[in-house]
Amino acid sequence: MKETVELQVKGMSCEHCKTAVEGALRAIDGIESATVNLDKNTVAVTFDPVKVDFDHFTEAIDEAGYELIGQV
C-alpha cells in the first residue's frame, strides 16, 4: 500500500536544489518517487509506509542541505 504526501521544504531555489532534494529522497529504500515543485516549495513523495516514515524525509532533506518544514 503506497501513500503520497506533499512536504513543505525551505531553501530550494533552482534546478540544482530540485535535483538534490529529489535525489536524496529517491535514494531511500521504500520511496517510490519524489517530485519537487519549485514554485510552491514543495515535494510530493510517494512511499511505502511500512519502510519509510517522516523521520526519513527529515533526515534526507537535512543531509541534502534543506529544511523540512512540515506536511502541506
Ligand SMILES: [Cu+2]
Ligand atoms: Cu538551487
